[in-house]
Amino acid sequence: DIQMTQSPSSLSASVGDKVTFTCRASQSITTYLNWYQQKPGKAPKLLIYTASSLQSGVPSRFSGSGSGTDFTLTISSLEPEDFATYYCQQTYSSPLTFGQGTRVEIK
Amino acid sequence: EAQLLESGGGLVQPGGSLRLSCAASEFIFSNYAMSWVRQAPEKGLEWVSSIGGTGSDTYYADSVKGRFTISRDNSKNTLYLQVNSLRAEDTAIYYCAKDQFRENGRFDAFDIWGQGTMVTVSS
Numbered sequence: 001d002i003q004m005t006q007s008p009s010s011l012s013a014s015v016g017d018k019v020t021f022t023c024r025a026s027q028s029i030t031t032y033l034n035w036y037q038q039k040p041g042k043a044p045k046l047l048i049y050t051a052s053s054l055q056s057g058v059p060s061r062f063s064g065s066g067s068g069t070d071f072t073l074t075i076s077s078l079e080p081e082d083f084a085t086y087y088c089q090q091t092y093s094s095p096l097t098f099g100q101g102t103r104v105e106i107k
Numbered sequence: 108e109a110q111l112l113e114s115g116g117g118l119v120q121p122g123g124s125l126r127l128s129c130a131a132s133e134f135i136f137s138n139y140a141m142s143w144v145r146q147a148p149e150k151g152l153e154w155v156s157s158i159g160g161t162g163s164d165t166y167y168a169d170s171v172k173g174r175f176t177i178s179r180d181n182s183k184n185t186l187y188l189q190v191n192s193l194r195a196e197d198t199a200i201y202y203c204a205k206d207q208f209r210e211n212g213r214f215d216a217f218d219i220w221g222q223g224t225m226v227t228v229s230s
Contacts (some may be wrong), residue, residue, distance in 0.1 A: 001169075034216040036152075043202055043220035044144075044152065055218065087152050091214035094166040096142075096154040 002026050002090050006099035012107040015079045021102045022050045023071045023088035032092035035064055035073045038101075047086075048073065076105070109134040109219045116224030123228070129186040129203030129221055137161070137181040139205040142217060143188050145199035146225075156188065160210040161227070171197075176191050180211050195230045200225050 003026040013019050023033065031051040036044040046055045048064035051071055061076040075082055083106055088099040115127040129141070142157040156177040157166045165177050176189040186203050201224050206216035 032214070036217075038152075043222055044215050044217075045220075046207070046218045047218040049207060049218075055216075089152075089154075089216070091216060094157070094214065095168050095216060096152065096157070096166075098144075098152040101151045 001095055002012035002029060002093060002097055003098040004044065004088055004090055004097050006086075006088055008102060010103040010105060011061045013078055014106045014107045015078050015080055018074065018076055019104065020072050020074045021077060021086065023066075023073070023099050024071045025090055025092075027069075028068045031067050031092045031099065032090055033064075033071045034088045034091060035062075036089065037082075037084045038087065044087065053066050075104075109205065111205060111219055111221035113201065113203050113221040113224040114203065116226045118227045118229065120222070120230050121194060121228055124184040124189070124191045125193070125226060127188040127190065127201055127224055127226070129173075129188075131184045131186065134205070134219075136179075138209045139184055140164075140210050140215070141179060141186045142204045142206070143177065143186075144202045144204055144220075145197075146202070146223075147196070148198040150199075153199075157214070158186070168184070190226065193226070195228050197224060198228045 007023045015086040033051045035048040052064045085101045085103045112130045143155040158177045174192045178187045203221045205219040206215040207218040
């Protein structure tokens, strides 16, 4: 099974900050890496697919990069609505696996 | 706008069973693989199972293999998850999710999610 490891597990930031967090796969997944945002009590929302493609309707301040085993999600300038938990997911092979999440909190 | 609506969750004793349903609307259901993802209280997301558009291809997490069965009725635009031999660790919100792209032989991201249905396993 492919293990997905996200870091950090949580971070504190302020509105307007640029934040970057990472996701590492235990083996190469080429670019079969997706990012989701989840707010408390809500279903996850797709932000980025195939490592760097922005999902329709998602603000351009979100961007993704990487290939192989190392991936990043960047928020160029945090907005109040961006405080949430972010998960990566590999869809390279079954069992599909998620990272444990990175929680972005208000500083 | 594509929508998914889960139902069928509830409180069940250890060893019990439930059938979860997910009603789809506003997209051609049979063209897309579908999945179930669960989230235990205060925990992260865990993929449970996926099924191809025709229903012939199914995939399961090791943690549920042999106990859960995914299926679909394309005539009713409905996805199912039969959950048997339930354990306390199966307590979670169960989400259904739609593949982003029309079935293409690959696993895709999940672009539409339901609101979830809660399954609680407790005596």
